[in-house]
Amino acid sequence: MELLPLLLTQVHLVDHRGVQDVDCVAIVDGLVQSVGACPEDRSAFRVVDLQGKTLAPGLIDCHVHLSLTPSGAYIEPTEQEELGLWSHHLGAYLASGVTTVLDTGILPEDARAMNQLAATGPSPSLYYLGPLVSPPGGYVHSVLPEFPPATSPQVLREQIADFADLNPVGIKITVESGMLVEVWDLYPQDIQAELMAQDHRLMAHAISPAEATLALDLGAAALVHPVTKPTPEIIARLAESQTPVVSTISVFDTLLWGMEPERFEDPDLAMLVPEAELSAAQNPEWRQQSQALIAQGMLPDSRPWVHRFMARAMDWKRPTQGQVQTALDSVAALHQGGVPIVMGSDSGNWPLFLYEFHGVTSQAEVQLLARAGLSPMEVLTASTSSGAALIGIEGHVGTIAEGYRADLLVLSADPLLDVRAWGEIEGVVSGGVLASPAEWMAGVPKRD
Ligand SMILES: [Zn+2]
Structure with a gap:
């Protein structure tokens, strides 16, 4: 397919620097060539x-799990x-409207397979954190056994080496001792020393203020979830160091899909979510099993039959x-305390959960940022340029300016006037191609 350079005319443009109304934006070879005056000869x-x-x-989602x-x-x-599902997710x-993602937990062989799919079909630009480091006896290995724990400094070095060809943005470390009661081990001293000694950026899964403190002590450059009920001390420390925190409010919001059937009435779902996932999410038995797991998270001390009973007996909507x-x-x-917030959905999250749909959840997360009190401009920044900065591509992506990658959205309204406009996508430019969401789902040929 011959691909002409793209000339967008009468452009009302928004990015983290503000609003610009310009005559033309020219896109050549997948990059923004000019913003402003129109070229004299438009024939090309x-x-x-x-x-x-x-x-x-384009939106940047800084917390996804592509292989889940x-x-x-x-x-x-x-x-x-599974490969078919992965392709569908990328599309x-x-x-x-998500043109860049950061995967924060994937096995290196799955990341290689994902890159293959991205090279041959519609896909956002893919970046990875890796390896996903967890302590022996600790989280994440305790719930996702396929991710091997770092049992010694030598094993950790091997895990890091095995990820090297994927050019990871940083290493993901988990610092979690259990959701409500301490059930998981944290890092032994020799692994802590090894983590602090290597020169990759560390990005941490840490939930409580105490866990976040330990993560920062280990040198974490970002937190991939918000600190729950943050104390003034941890807010001040994160703000002082300008450590970005990824929002992931969807981790909880998606649970409401099981209690708010009207969410399934969204007409875009049938296009965006694979049929197998949509029907699984509405399977009463699987809903019950998934709810029992959530009950377990809320009532960690009780036994499985209690969780099953509670899943059936209780109205979970209010909690x-x-x-x-x-x-x-x-x-x-965190936001009010001056901590940089970055949009991330945790899509895919955990294969035992039913509702963390890829793409759909990123869109929901953008709206949740507004509900958390970010202004429309702050929502835009968190969902574009701040994500680029976290990944380390802020000079190339996330801004509409000459020389930047032309990852762009054509919206039917201005998201600085109403954040719901992020969901009103008429077209997405990726790799120099402008196509509608339906066209991207149908597999618009990728420019190479
Ligand atoms: Zn995650």
């Missing part, structure tokens, strides 16, 4: 007039089916809404 371009629309940077399929533990896809990100509010309040407190 495909010209698209954007009058009445808004051009925004929502409800995957129930569907149990074959290897071949769903683009169709949802779940309470968890969402706690997450919103935590992000709000």
Whole structure:
């Protein structure tokens, strides 16, 4: 397919620097060539007039799990089916306006397979944290056994070496001792010393103020979740060091899918979410099993039959809404305290959960940032340029300016006037191609 350079005319443009109204944005070889005056000769371009629309940077989701399929533990896809689901997920990100993702927990062989899929079909730009380091006896190995723990400094060095060809943005470390009661071990001294000695950036999964403190002591450059109920001390420390925190409010908000059936009425779902996942998410038996797991998270001391009983007997909507509010309040407190907030959804999250749909959840997370009290401009910044800065690509992505990658959204309204405009996507530019969400889902040929 011959691909003409793209010329966008009558452009109302928004990015983290503000609003610009310009005559033309020219896109050549997948990069923004000029912003401002129009070239004299337009014959070499495909010209698209954007009058009445808004051009925004593509969204950057800084917390996804590309290799994890929502409800995957129930569907149990074959290897071949799984690759099909992964391709669908990659397309769903683009169709949802997400042009860059940071995967914060993937096995290196799966990341290589993902890069293969991204090279041959519609996909956002993929970045990785890796390896996912966890202490022996600790989290994440205790709930996702396929991720091997760092049992010695030597094993840790091997895990890091095995990820090197993927050019990871940093190493993911988990610092979690259990959700409500301490059930998991933290790092032994020799692993701590090894983590602090190597020269990759560390990005930490740490939930409580105490865990976040330990993560920062280890040298964490970012936190991939908000600190829950942050204390003034941890807020001050994160603000002082300008350590970015990824929002992931969706971890709790997505649980409400099981209690708010109207969410399934969104007409875009059938296009964005694979049929297998949509029907799994509405399977009553699997809903019950998934709810029993959530009950376990809320009642960690009791036995499995209690969780099953409670999952059936209790109305979980109110306590779940309470968890969402706690997450919103935590992000709000961090934000008000001057901590940089970065949009991240935790899509894929855990294959035993049913509702962390890829692409769809990123869109929801953007709206949740507004509910946490970020202004429309702060939502834009958290979802574009701050994500680029966290990944370390802020000179290339996340801003609409000459020389930047042309990852762009054509929205039917201005998201600085109403954040819901982020969901009003008419077109997505990726790799120099402008196509509608439906066209991206149908597999627009990728430019190489
Ligand atoms: Zn995660």
